[in-house]
Every structure is written in structure tokens, then in C-alpha cells.
Amino acid sequence: MAFSFLGIQPKHGVYSLGILCFGLGVVHLLTEGEGLGTALESFIICSMSGLVLVTGYQLADRPISKRGQWQTVWVGVGVMVSFALLALSIWLIWSLEGDQTELSFLVSFASSLGAAVGVRGGLYAIESEERLDEARDLANLLTINQRVLRHNLRNELSVSLGYLRNIEAADRSAETERDVRMIEKHLQRLLTTTDRTREIVSIWENDRTVEFDLATVLEGQIARIREEYPGVEIATEFEADCRVNCHSALPRAIREALENAIEHTPEGTSITARVRRGRDGKAVVEICDTGKGIPKFDVEAIEGQKETPLNHTQGLGLWIIYWTVKVSDGTLDLVAGSPQGTTVRITLPEAG
Secondary structure, eight states, X not given: OTTGGGTOOHHHHHHHHHHHHHHHHHHHHHHSOSSHHHHHHHHHHHHHHHHHHHHHHHHTTSSOOHHHHHHXXXXXXXXXXXXXXXXXXXXHHHHHTTOOOOHHHHHHHHHHHHHHHHHHHHHHHHHHHHHHHHHHHHHHHHHHHHHIIXXXXXXXXXXXXXXXXXXXXXXXXXXXXXXXXXXXXXXXXXXXXXXXXXXXXXXXXXXXXXXXXXHHHHHHHHHHHHHHOTTOOEEEEEOSOOEEEEETTHHHHHHHHHHHHHHTSOTTOOEEEEEEEOTTSOEEEEEEEOSSOSOHHHHHHHHHOOOOOOOSHXXXXXXXXXXXXXXXXXXXXXXXXXXXXXXXXXXXXXXX
């Protein structure tokens, strides 16, 4: 802004408004005579000026740009002047009717009220507008990211894997074979990551809801899991008949929960899949394992919304579950077992 090179900060502008309003209160007290009424009027004016000063003190710590801070100052000035002119207009109307009193209090009160409303309200309004702009920019960034993952990165990975398979089919040494398999492993992992990232974005893009029978969804996903993992034992408990209206990705989320349990459960231990109705009447799906538990950084990422490194694709699988449940107006809880194991609990509102 124009005052930045002089060392004047937006908070100084807010302080100036607060001091001006406080001065109006003091002047009113000194010029309008004595008495409890005048003292109370001055107290009201000074109290509102205090709110302006507090806002100036907090301004630098608010999540708002420097440009937005200056906008807050000018909004405060504009509203203050508007309120003062309104008060003057009211006084002029009273004067025409023969009552010329209360000019000092009307103008001082309206000015301090306008400054407080303008600065405080302007701060919240501009801050919200900036957050909305950031959300729009983030949405555009996610769209671009999805397009890159869908077309560029995925295509390049597929081509690279194709050439690796050609090398694998040719004669080569044991050392070359080991290197090729390692490269293929990492490329395949990266390809899986891109696919899961695209799935997360697609959950946001498609908000279509579908009515599901939870028991049927769970049975279908368990049947697919048993075909791919024939050695896995999964016990089922259907304690209630629950139908829910959820995002169409719910079966995918259930599958991710089952695969998560398999990944963290040693061979020979049990997995339990349960459908029940909670005490609040909502439908509950629980996938319980007795394994080593979900890594701590994955739990912190989901429960604390912290930025943590995704060292494996299963971390993205948990995000698929989280966003599917969230856009379905449900909740996701990761409950540690005793002495070990984890329960992935999905709570959803029932249909109707």
C-alpha cells in the first residue's frame, strides 16, 4: 500500500480509529456537563473504542493478507463516516422539529459504533473472502493435479513398465534381473499411488449418493477379498439390517478397510467384519483385526489432519475411506485394540 514505505502498518490505522473514538468519548465527557448520564454515555463510547483497539492488536496475527488488512482499515473508516453522517442527519431532523440537543453524543456514539462494526465486521468478511478464494484456487489446483496424474504421469509409467517387461523377456544376468525387478516394483507402487490419488479427487467431483444395504455391500467385498487372499479368515457378524444413503464410493471404502486389516494382520490371526446399529440409531460398520495396528503417522494424519509423509499406498487408502465417509455425512474412527489390533469404525446415517 501507499503507506508501507513510511513504515505505517495496517494495525496503526486501526489504532488511530480507536484513539479517535476514545478521544470523542473524552471530549463528550468534558464538554457536555457533569452528571451520571454523561458519564455513562462517555463510557459506552470509550468501550466501543476499546473494541477497535483490541482488533488492531489482533490484526497482525489473523490469517489475512496485508492487502486484506488495509482493506479492513478502509472499511472501518467508511462505516465510521457513514454512521456519523447518519447521526448528523437524524440530529438535523430533530433540529427542524425544535430539538437541538444530543449532537455531541449522537455523532460520537455513531462514529465509535461505526468504527467498531466496520473494523470487526470488515475483518471477518475480508478474511472469509480470502479463505474462499484460497479454496477456489485449491480446487483448481486439484483439478490440474488430477489431469496430470491421469494423462501425463500415468502414461509415462505405463510406457516405462512396458519397456521393463521387454527387458525382462530378454536374456540378462542375475544382477540385471534383480535391478529390473526392483525398478518394476517401485514403478508399480508409484502407478498404484497415482490411481488412488485420482480416486480421492473423483470422490469430490462426483457427489452422487446411492442407497446401500450395508450387509450386502460387506458380503460382496468380503467375497472378492477371499478370492484374492484365499488364506485369510474373515468372520462376519450382522447384528442389524441397515440401509444407508451414501456416496457411490462406499463399496470401495469398505474394500480399503478390509485390505488395511489384511495388511496389518499376521497370517493365522483373525479379522472380524461387523454391521450393527449404534445407540444413536446410526448404522455402524466395524472392521476389526488383531494385528500390529495402523502406523502411528497414518492415524495422526486422519485424526489430526496433520501433514505427514505417505510412505506407502495404504496411507492413501485410509484417505479414500475418510473422504467417502465425510461426504456421506458420516464419521470415521480408528480405535486401537487391547493389547493390539485396530478397529476401523464407519458410522453412517440410515436411509430415510
